[in-house]
Amino acid sequence: xxxxxxxxxxxxxxxxxxxHIIKNMDQLMGILIMPTVFLLLFRYxxxxxxxxxxxxxxxxxxAGILVQTLAFGASTATFNIVLDLQRGFVDRLRSLxxxxxxxxxxxxxxxxxxxxxxxxxxxxxxxxxxFRPTASIHEWFLVLGLALLFTLAISWLSVIxxxxxxxxxxxxxxxxxxxxxxxxxxSAFVPTDNMHPVIRVFAENQPFTHVITAMRAWLVGTPIxxxxxxxxxxxxxxxxxxxxxxxWLFKRYTPK
Amino acid sequence: xxxxAIIVKDLKKSFKxxxxxxxxxxxxxxxxxxxxxxxxxxxxTTTVRILSxxxxxxxxxxxxxxxxxxxxxxxxxxxxxxxxxxxxxxEYLNGEExxxxxxxxxxxxxxxxxxxxxxxxxxxxxxxxSKRAVKTYSGGMRRRLDLAMSLIAxxxxxxxxxxxxxxxxPSRLMMWTTIKKLAAKGTTILLTTQxxxxxxxxxxxxxxxxxxxxxxxxxSDELKKKIGSERLEITVTGDLQRAAKVIGGRVDEQxxxxxxxxxxxEKLKEALAKLETANVKVESISLHKPTLDDVFLTLTxxxxxxxxxxxxxxxx
Numbered sequence: 001x002x003x004x005x006x007x008x009x010x011x012x013x014x015x016x017x018x019x020h021i022i023k024n025m026d027q028l029m030g031i032l033i034m035p036t037v038f039l040l041l042f043r044y045x046x047x048x049x050x051x052x053x054x055x056x057x058x059x060x061x062x063a064g065i066l067v068q069t070l071a072f073g074a075s076t077a078t079f080n081i082v083l084d085l086q087r088g089f090v091d092r093l094r095s096l097x098x099x100x101x102x103x104x105x106x107x108x109x110x111x112x113x114x115x116x117x118x119x120x121x122x123x124x125x126x127x128x129x130x131f132r133p134t135a136s137i138h139e140w141f142l143v144l145g146l147a148l149l150f151t152l153a154i155s156w157l158s159v160i161x162x163x164x165x166x167x168x169x170x171x172x173x174x175x176x177x178x179x180x181x182x183x184x185x186x187s188a189f190v191p192t193d194n195m196h197p198v199i200r201v202f203a204e205n206q207p208f209t210h211v212i213t214a215m216r217a218w219l220v221g222t223p224i225x226x227x228x229x230x231x232x233x234x235x236x237x238x239x240x241x242x243x244x245x246x247x248w249l250f251k252r253y254t255p256k
Numbered sequence: 257x258x259x260x261a262i263i264v265k266d267l268k269k270s271f272k273x274x275x276x277x278x279x280x281x282x283x284x285x286x287x288x289x290x291x292x293x294x295x296x297x298x299x300x301t302t303t304v305r306i307l308s309x310x311x312x313x314x315x316x317x318x319x320x321x322x323x324x325x326x327x328x329x330x331x332x333x334x335x336x337x338x339x340x341x342x343x344x345x346x347e348y349l350n351g352e353e354x355x356x357x358x359x360x361x362x363x364x365x366x367x368x369x370x371x372x373x374x375x376x377x378x379x380x381x382x383x384x385x386s387k388r389a390v391k392t393y394s395g396g397m398r399r400r401l402d403l404a405m406s407l408i409a410x411x412x413x414x415x416x417x418x419x420x421x422x423x424x425x426p427s428r429l430m431m432w433t434t435i436k437k438l439a440a441k442g443t444t445i446l447l448t449t450q451x452x453x454x455x456x457x458x459x460x461x462x463x464x465x466x467x468x469x470x471x472x473x474x475x476s477d478e479l480k481k482k483i484g485s486e487r488l489e490i491t492v493t494g495d496l497q498r499a500a501k502v503i504g505g506r507v508d509e510q511x512x513x514x515x516x517x518x519x520x521x522e523k524l525k526e527a528l529a530k531l532e533t534a535n536v537k538v539e540s541i542s543l544h545k546p547t548l549d550d551v552f553l554t555l556t557x558x559x560x561x562x563x564x565x566x567x568x569x570x571x572x
Contacts (some may be wrong), residue, residue, distance in 0.1 A: 012360045016346065023348040058391065088344035092405075095308045095363050097334040215275065 006099035006194075013106030017080070019113050027076060032118055036070040036125060042189055044127055050190050055222055058130045062123070062187025063216035067208060069122045069159070070147055071183060073115040074154035075175040077107045081162030082171045098238035101247045104159050111155040112148055119147055131222075139218035149235040152213050156242035163249040182208045187216075260319075261286045261413050261444035262307065267316035269302055276302045278468040279316070284461070285544060286412075289435065289445045291459035293452065293551070299468040300448035301341065304417045307446070308338045321413050321535070334362075337406030337414045341421065343398035344405075346390040351382050351401050355408055362409035369408070376404040396427030403434065414438065416447040420454060432457060452546055456480075464551060471555050480546065482554065487544040488516040488524055494536040502534045503527040512539070517554060 021028060039061065042050075047057035062072050084090050084103065093100050123131070135143065158175070165174050186192075186209040191198050203209055208233040217224035269277040277299045284290040292300050305311045307320055309329040318325045321335040346354050347422040359369030380400045385393060390401065399419065406414060419435070420428040435458055440447055449455055449561055455462045456476045463473040472479060491513045492499045500507050503526075504517035516523060519563045524541065531538055 008363070009361065012357060016349065016357055019353070084347050087347075088340045088342045089346065091305075091310055091340055092338065092344040093361070094310050095333055095336065095338040096329050097363070098361050 001218070006102065006210070008108075009098040009102035010105040013102045014109045015106075017030045017106040017110030018113060018154070019109055021117075027079075028114060028118065031069070031073045031114070032121060033078060035122060035153045038068065038189075039122070039125060046189075052191060055220060056130070056132075058126065059220040060191075060222075061189065061229075062131045062133075063219055064090070064186070065126070065210045066119060066122055066147070066215060067150065067212045068179070068183045068188060069118050070115050070151050071154050071179045073118050074111050074151045075158045075161075075179055076114070077111055077155045077158035078122065078162040078165070078171045078175055079168065080107050081159055082108075082122050082166060082168055085162075085166060085253075086168070101250050104246055104250060106253060107159065108152065108155045111158075112151055114214060115147065115151045116144075134221045135219050142218050143215050146214060146231055146235070149232065149239070153207075153235040153238035156239060156246055159246045160242055160249060163246065163253060184204060187212050199246060207231070207238070210234055258375045259286055260284060261288075261321055262446060263317075263319040264289070264303075264307070265317040266353045267303070267306065267318055268314045269299075269306060269311070270314055274522075276468050277306075277313070280468070280470055282463050282470065282473065284444055284446055286444050287439060287442045288460040289439045289447065289458050291455035291462045292446070292448045292465060293450070293455045293462055294448070294465040297448060298465045300465065301417055303465075304338075304340075304415050304446070304448060308336055308415050309333055316380075334409075335412050337409070337411040339399075339403050339414070339416045341417045343402040345390050345393075345398055345401050348389055350385075350387050350389055351377060351393070352386040354401060355405060358405040359408045365411060372408055372410075376407060385435060396423055397428070398433075399423060399427070399431065403431070407438070411443070413444045413446070416445065418448055418450065421450070452551055464555060466555070472551075475510065479551070486520065487546060487550055488527070489542045489544065490514045490527060490531070491539045491541075492531070492536050493539045498534060499531060499536045502530045502536070517550060566568075 034098045042061055042065075043058055050057055050060075052060040081104070090100075090103065093103055157178075161174055161178070162171060165171050183189075185195075186206060187203065187210065188208070192203045192209070195203055207230075210227040211234070213222075213227035214224060214231040216222050217227070260283045262282075264280055264282050267277055267280040268275075280299070280303060292303060294300050306313050307318055307325060309325055309332050312326060320332045323331040323335065325332050333367070346357070347358065355373035355376055356369045358564065359372055360366065364372065377383045380403070380538070382397065382401060385397060393401065396566060403416070403419065416435070420431050423431065432454070435445060435447070447458065454512070459476065460472065462476055462479055463470050464479070465471065472482060474482070488505075490499075492502075493512070496507060496509065496512055496514070500514055503514065503516070505514045507514055516527070524543070528538065528541075
């Protein structure tokens with residue numbers, strides 16, 4: 001396959017997916033609603049009962065909410081892939097003289113742009129209700145970089161999920177099943193110290209926690225430990241494995 | 257160079273244990289329309305999917321525009337347009353954007369893609385709707401856009417999988433006109449259909465497939481000769497069995513009707529005379545154009561509907 005042509009195809013299909021962000025505002029709203037509800041719920045209902053040491057709860061919470069927003073945002077790739085499979089769009093693409101995995105690239109790039117938008121919105125909402133970051137410019141860039149890398153990782157995983165589940169219903173619960181445990185059994189909403197020992201071991205070592213801990217450290221100056229580089233390694237690792245798997249699954253996909 | 261745009265030799269395909277194609281042979285001359293006629297589950301869609309490189313055959317040979325579908329899929333893809341059973345259009349983009357995107361994916365320069373998009377919008381009567389999101393389109397408009405999208409690069413060969421299934425009669429007529437115009441300009445068309453009428457109206461050649469095999473092929477006239485002309489139905493008020501004995505044919509007891517597959521006008525006169533002599537009262541008479549069911553009944557001894565039901569049972 002000619003690389004220039006493959007890039008051209010990626011460009012065309014990325015343009016399509018980017019147009020979807022604007023033309024399908026419902027999807028963006030859908031992604032923002034859940035984390036916003038969680039943000040308000042934890043800030044005003046549960047937050048008072050949670051001890052976060054020297055940090056205010058909203059300062060503690062914002063990194064967790066940000067990562068949850070990014071995870072939900074990136075998991076739209078699953079829906080978008082399943083829709084394209086079901087509506088025959090994938091069949092059409094595969095009958096064209098193009099590098100058909102360009103479709104996947106298009107969806108993933110759109111996730112990056114959509115997540116940048118929704119991440120900014122969540123931070124603005126946070127500022128409105130008392131979030132006070134201490135991050136330097138340099139730290140803001142680290143947050144942005146990790147956010148994009150994390151989005152890439154989850155987005156490619158979501159693509160794989162979409163190619164495996166093949167129905168919208170399954171896509172819905174499969175995403176739920178992955179995003180929920182990983183955000184709740186993490187340091188997103190509460191410190192991990194008081195969790196059940198087994199859960200605690202999981203929570204302290206899974207990638208979401210490292211990403212959250214790193215972002216929190218950069219945003220409000222909490223201790224970072226090893227989470228900074230571990231977060232980058234986890235995300236890069238997931239991306240390196242999931243891109244070939246997704247491409248392979250897509251190429252061998254045969255319609256039922 | 258061969259004068260055939262599509263050549264298919266002994267094509268076989270199984271999905272797990274289910275043999276979907278059991279050795280299909282046919283060819284289509286350049287600029288002709290071939291209709292593949294058959295009930296659900298006969299293997300029509302599988303044939304189209306194989307020829308458009310979406311799935312690989314287990315064995316056999318197929319050439320599209322002189323390119324081998326297995327060895328040179330990209331050359332095949334550059335010379336075909338595919339319109340599947342479900343309109344594969346982008347819901348959120350508008351008609352014009354859909355067409356331009358498709359043109360760009362066929363690697364047309366931007367200017368040409370735009371120009372061609374405008375041309376097709378005009379040709380398919382979609383100019384007024386060109387700036388509206390496709391999700392607001394009617395079924396007929398979607399199908400038209402879908403077909404237009406597969407024509408954007410003016411491919412020499414076009415595959416249409418049940419292009420009019422689910423369309424209302426005016427939209428169907430419009431689709432027929434479009435398909436005929438396309439062929440008149442030299443495009444080779446392979447279409448699948450469940451309707452004898454559609455195959456009759458459009459195709460230079462028809463192949464009838466059943467359970468993965470070609471059971472008949474020829475022009476519409478040749479096939480009709482084989483099936484017989486019109487189907488004659490006579491409903492009687494008197495003794496149905498006696499009537500059947502006198503004039504022959506199949507008995508439908510529920511409707512008090514005798515069905516004669518090969519029923520021209522001569523047959524009608526003859527039957528009426530015989531019933532008169534036998535003193536059986538006739539309630540009504542009707543002549544019907546042969547349907548897919550008649551074709552199947554004559555060729556296979558079972559109807560297409562029975563066939564589809566059996567298929568559904570087997571899939572369970």
